[in-house]
Amino acid sequence: MENKYDIIIIGTGTAGRTFAGKVAHSGLKIAIVDSREYGGTCPIRGCDPKEVLTNITKVIDSSNRLMGKGVRIDAPLKLDWTSLIKFKKTFTEGYSSKTEKHLVGMGIDTYHGRAHFENQNTVVVGMDKLKGEHIFLATGAKPRTLNIPGEEYIITSEKLMETKKLPEKIIFIGGGYISMEFAHIARRTGAEVTILQRSEKVLRAFDSDMVDLLMKASKAAGIKILTNKPVISVEKDNNGLILKVQSQSETEPEIQIFRADMVVQGAGRVADIEDLRLENARIKTEKGAIVVDKHMRTSNSRIYAGGDCALEGMQLTPVAALQGEVAAINVLEGDSAEADYTGIPSAVFTIPVLASVGISVAKDDDKYKVIFQDRSNWYTTRKKGMEFAASKVIIDEANDRIMGAHILGPNAEEAINIFASVMRLGLKASDIKKLIFTYPTTCSDIPYML
Structure with a gap:
């Protein structure tokens, strides 16, 4: 069956839902498609449920840190994984049906199935053909394929959050934010946790000086972080999983053996576009993602893309929302809006949290004024x-503009928003001195970070 639409949306994650909300009341005929549960990664199997786990983990960790300092417990607390997963499900169960019901209520036709392009304006979903005047691609991202023997024994973070009981030994492959965050959670259950990173650095998207401090905090928590350890295979025997790792010695490569009860893929995510048959729609890709311009338009002038499947912007929920909104405005009003990525903050929800916005430079950089503060002994x-806390602010003295800010420590994920707002609004570093904050809070520390 062929149906004609003014707009077709592929994907119901943050970008797709934001786009849908902006165009729903335009009077246009709209369809939306998803191959999985309606709602996308973030609220169902990504950042939202993960943050439920992180929040309880911080409560456990805080109580243990304050034993004998006002907290009276007979032994260190451990995270109860089974009840935590039950609690997590109260946030995810029913979300998909509510999302679809909301979309239907806005007058949008919903379809289920994996979509692919038949030609430049026609999308096939199962037995249906949808012809669209405009199409918005928001298919998101998926875990990267490692292409190693035994990959079938490796689970994703999504599967981890569905596991009813965690085992004693867990290895995370990759040193990105997924591995780091879940390693901190798993460690508070009492599990033995190891991260194997194939290259020299973990969390490469974050400031290296701050990451070095986070590494120390992670190791102090009992997390083993081993770099230059590319995993080349995973095997299974009666005692669990065997990982073979190729390590570079001074003379020649050597193979090391690691054992675990569970192995989790934390080696990054890639755009989920490989079977869309984008070539049929003449849509250009680079580096495994869809190329878009500042209007979020693809190489096909009637097709736009946003969120994690697009090459532009960081893979963050706020970025997906921004891109969805920009694309919707441009479909309705003829490319009148541009995506502005100034002052978009990000955070890795470890213990402590590391939050960043803007550029990163070394502490001894001479191009900018770099203010590094060891905040381990600050009141907050x-x-x-906490034992580990610091901040780094990067200022262009020529115009008094903040170029970057990085905070490690309690409430860093909230305090970074002040720096992000100053940067996005084009304010000066000295303008922060004019702000009045509630005291004593991490935000009230901000003037002293400058």
Whole structure:
């Protein structure tokens, strides 16, 4: 069956839902398609449920840090994984049906199935053919394929959050934010946790000086982080999983053996576009993602893309929302809006949290004024029982503009928003001195970070 639409949306994650909300009341005929549960990664199998786990983990960790300092417990607390997963499900169960019901309520036709392009304006979904005047691609991302023997024994973070009971030994492959965050969670269950990173650095998207401090905090928590350890295979025997790792010695490569009860893929995500048959729609890709311009338009002038499947912008929920909104405005109003990525913050929800916005440079950089503060003995750190905390602010003295800010420590994910707002609004570093914050809070520390 062929149906004609003014707009077809492929994907119901943050970008797709934002786009849908902006165009729904335009009077145009709209269809939306998804091959999985309606709602996308973030609210169902990504950042939202993960943050439920992270929040409880921080409560456990905080209580243990403050033992004998006002907290009276007989032994260190451990995270109860089974009840935590049950609690997590209260946030995810029913979300998909509510999302689809909301879309239908806005007058949007919903389809289920994996879509692919038949030609430049026609999408095939199962037995249906949808012809669209405009199409918005928001198919998101998926875990990267490692292409190693035994990959079938490796689970994703999505599967991890569905596991009813965690085993004693867990290895995470890759040193990105997924591995780091879930390693901190798993460690608080009492599990033995190891991260194997194939290259020299973990969290390469974050400031290296701050990451070095986070590494120290992670190791102090009992997390083993081993770099230059590319996993080349995974095997299974009666005692669990065997990982073979190729390590570079001074003379020649050597193979090391690691054992685990569970192996989790944390080696990054890639755009979920490989079977869309984009070539049929003359849509250009680079580096495994869809090429878009500043209007979020693809090489096909009637097709737009946004979110994690697009080459532009960081893979963050706020970026997906921004791109979905920009694309919707441009479909309705003829390319009048541009995506502005100034001052978009990000965070890795470890313990402590590391939050960043803008550029990163070394502490001794001479191009900018770099203000590094060891905040381990500051009041807001000590009252939390934290051992590791710091900040780095990068200022262009020629125009008094903040070029970057990085915070490690309690409430860093909230405090970074002040720096992000200053950057996005084009304010000066000195303008922060004019702000009045509630005291004593991490935000009230911000003037002293400058």
